[in-house]
Amino acid sequence: MVNLEEIKKEAKKILEEGKVKYIIGYAKSSNALMAAPTFVKKPEDIDKLIWDPTCFQNLVKFLIDEKRKKAREKEPDTRPIGIFVKGCDSRAINVLLQEKFITREDVYIMGLSCEDVGVLDKKKIFKKLKGEKPEKIEFDQRKNIVISTKEKTIKIPLKEILAERCLECTSSFPVISDVFWGDRNNRSPKEPFKCLEQIESLSQEEKWDFWQQQLSKCIRCYACRSVCPMCYCDECVVDSINLAITADTTAEEKAQKIKWIEKSPESSENFGYHLVRAMHLAGRCIDCSECERVCPVDIPIRFLNKKLEKVTKELFDYKAGLDPEQPSLVSSFKDEDPEDFIR
Amino acid sequence: MKKRTGVFVCHCGINIAGTVDVKNVAEELMKHSNVAHSEDYVYMCSDPGQKLIENSIKEHSLDSVVIACCSPNLHETTFRNCAKAAGINEFQCEIANIREQCSWVHKDKLKATEKAKKITHSTVERVVKNKSLEPISIPVTRRGLVIGGGIAGIQAALDMANSGYEVVLVEKSPSIGGHMIQLSETFPTLDCSQCILTPKMVEVSKHPKIKLLTYSEVQEITGYVGNFKAKILKKPTYVDPTKCTLCDECIDVCPIVVPNEFDLGLTGRKAIYIPFPQAIPATFTLDIANCPGLLPIACGKCMDVCEPEAINYDMKPEIIEEEIGSIVLATGYDLYDKENMKEYGYGKYADVLDGLQFERLLSASGPTMGEVLRPSDHKVPKEVVFIQCVGSRDPELHCAYCSKICCMYTAKHAMLYKHHVPDGQAYIFYIDIRSGGKDYEEFVQRAKEEDGLVYLRGKVSKIFEENGKITVWGADTLAGKDIEINADMVVLATAMRPAKGAEEFAKKLKISLDKDGFLSEAHPKLKPVESVTSGLFFAGAAQAPKDIPEAVAQASGAASKAIIILSQDQLFHSPMVAKVSLNLCTGCGMCVDVCPYDSLSLKDNKAEVNEVLCEGCGTCSATCLRAAIEVKNITPVQIYEMIDASVGG
Amino acid sequence: MAEEFEPKIIAFLCKWCSSAGSDLAGVSRMKYPPNVVPITVMCSGSVSPLYIFNAFQKGADGVLVSGCHPGDCHYIQGNFYARRRIALVKELIEYIGLEPQRFKMSWVSAAEGKKYTQIIQEFVQELKPLGPQKKLRREK
């Protein structure tokens, strides 16, 4: 069992020792169902820290901001950043290491095992509450959640309101860490890709209808991209004209910009965006589901990424973020890679 | 400035014009805002056609051209030169293939014309975004490397050195000379092999431009044409050649006797030895694998007797690094392993020999001082059976290819045997006689007629030892009868194989081998001495079975190819190479992983291209998630426009 | 009678094998339908998924990517990377409901003019019943 007091003790210690620049962790927010990211800089502030199933955000995204900030500083503080990570989040760190976006020395990884639980899916709870606003929540034996609203108090089994990804999670503990709390028990959900079956069983036209309906909702706010720890590119191919600007680029060329994908939220462009993004996340997406969580129009983005996760596993026996030393999915190959689809 | 492109549509007689309305293509393209001039002509590649292009470029101040014609594989160079002659950059000329990929494969003129328009339009889009490029020049290290010191390597090294270039010659054994130095007399002229080879060996050792590294092996070659780096391991000989006086004292005291490689085990040698008297370099080598031990010293007898103190047990392996412009590989051959030829009793019966062993027996400096004697009892063999094609031309069990030289050396062997033992009888089993080569057929005929050799066409079915004789069962297919010969000696013309370790060596150097393990040339007809790696050439039996004249001719060919590189002030490389947009690159290194030529590296967290190594394959650009790397003149932006034009309205 | 639907195919051919193979089809005067417009690239490994999506967005009814057989790539291994990348593209576009027949990959060597011809013939035959590709096409 993860003991919050031990976590705080370690956090306090490393802050006092000056071992880290600051710690990115979770604290209570005004929204009872959602922990807020917090940046603890002083030892006396560690009591803010919490650890429970409301800590669903992936804090790794903040490392990207930190890197950008550091790049602008003249004399940056080069101490590592302390960061709390769950199993999925830790794999995001591995991908960033693999892609050399950060170095191991940049982070002090504080690993938290989700053990047999996981994190909440806010949307599932909202459905259960039918519009009532939660005032207070408590966890009962890590089995149930007890939610109090103005009107009433209800008890819901955690199973029913855990995030889908947690229900399908195969390694609910960090695969890389400097300190670690909780157990390292592998979970083995029988069908880790069960969620895809529904779509996979559709006919081709039904698939199209499904995605057409879903993706036509996209307003191209790019919240999904902004929250994704893997979407750290300075300039996304989807925005950029992708004209390599070098010393010999003429003004005229700059003026004749082309875009692979237009920003307008039309069907073709929306498909373009999501296809490109899904391709770019193949072998990189670690299924933190942040993209889907933040989507204001509830597009099931996870089903796209999860599909490629499945394909990647089945065709290439590759899983994202397991090992920072492994070559990237698309920058490697095996002689025996399948080619039965090739004429 | 807006590009001014010219479009030139070729009729190719009726080859194109028969199916494509060339006038219509030219007219259509004229509508393109970048096209300043377009026209069609019956044969663009003809002299008047080229003149027409040149004049139009000047007249209409064109800065780029598209020639809609046959495949770029045919006339790209022609038209690029033509563009260059008219004063525009050659990379501002692109070919739209409307013949092989259009007029020749379609019938419907209307549709073929529409397609030709799209292809040409797409090419115009490309050229409009083409940059003027200059071939990348690379400096040349004017120094050659020859690997393998057989006749082929010796010849190549001498030719290069005599042309004025420094050459490093690396030989893995203690002396140069290769297999030729083991031979007795050579067909078809019967000159003594050592007599004609040793002068060349001496020339090598004395040549001021040749750096000879024997007992050495190339461990690694990096770099590229004109600029290779070779890492060479020089094994310790434990004898300082500058002090050794060849007094032989050490041999006398050395207690260890092992089979002598030079005589193919027909004699023994000591652990400290000189391979043969005329060895180059002329010095002794202490064979550490067979010496009872130097550290700690287990014997030390040789050192004790060596007066000039040439023996030094502290000698260490040395890694020598050499910078090289071009390389000739001449690692030669070995004979097919005894292991594989058990059915002939080879390796089992002392009097069953291979061709090279028989050469030693014939050699005046050989184990028997040139007398043909049986290894088992030193008697003169009165009946000798020679068997050709042992392991060759046997796709089921052994090597599928013909070893080429065995017919000739077997005739030579039998002839020389008869010269030594005039009352002896020589039988030769053969499949057929291949004696193509100057004076070769005459040589074989002479052997048959003058020396009374008995040629038996057929295969040998069994060989076994009985009462001190080697019984050979075979068939004479011409006479249609079985034959049994009770011979005193059997000589097998075993197949020629690539030198031992060639496969490993090739892997290390990233050279491709053919199915039989010989070095594989870039083109079987037009590039017989070139490898696919530019700057690397082949000579001798390492490339295929060969006799001496062929090995020498190929060596001179390879040397001249190598010299072509060394004689350049600089070399040129296609400028269509990768280019990184530093603002987009995040330094993820995925491109570095995929590049087949190791031309990419990360520097300050950004990808960096070594333009000289880049072959412009574009794999990096499709891998990069940020489209931060692209190949010049075939960039994603160009492809974008080409897709537009190719899909059409 | 309404005119028969003629699919538009964009074929990304590697320069060394597939483009040369299609040249051979020409030299041998083989015949195939004119629906395909080739874009010759250096290697199948240089075909970015962006090109494929873009071709569909611009209204291609079918897209072909063709390279050298495994082991024969002029650049040693470009086609191995392509094989992986294209497998992903293929799975993805089928998953979102585009007709799988619309996207093909093939190995065509410089000696396989006949194979190239057959591939194009088959491709056109498979695409005809599907009608125009409108799913990913941009509205104009």
Ligand SMILES: Cc1cc2nc3c(=O)[nH]c(=O)nc-3n(C[C@H](O)[C@H](O)[C@H](O)COP(=O)(O)OP(=O)(O)OC[C@H]3O[C@@H](n4cnc5c(N)ncnc54)[C@H](O)[C@@H]3O)c2cc1C
């Ligand atoms: C029995 C017999 C009789 C023959 N008689 C005749 C004849 O009468 N007339 C005739 O024209 N031809 C004859 N030949 C053929 C002749 O031997 C060859 O044509 C000739 O020796 C080929 O020379 P080479 O330099 O290519 O190879 P080799 O002579 O094999 O020389 C290769 C050299 O490279 C060295 N080497 C190998 N690997 C490495 C390495 N990795 N690094 C460094 N060094 C290496 C070897 O030690 C060797 O010194 C005969 C052959 C045989 C088997």
Ligand code: SF4
């Ligand atoms: S999928 Fe959702 S979050 Fe992403 S851009 Fe579209 S609307 Fe925004």
Ligand code: SF4
């Ligand atoms: S979608 Fe692709 S290009 Fe865009 S930010 Fe994400 S990874 Fe980068």
Ligand code: SF4
């Ligand atoms: S794509 Fe979504 S689930 Fe995958 S890493 Fe990004 S935010 Fe997480």
Ligand code: SF4
């Ligand atoms: S793959 Fe792209 S982003 Fe990554 S290092 Fe290479 S050029 Fe840079």
Ligand code: SF4
């Ligand atoms: S184009 Fe090919 S050879 Fe050149 S850097 Fe890219 S991957 Fe390497």
Ligand code: FES
């Ligand atoms: S060159 Fe043909 S696939 Fe690479």
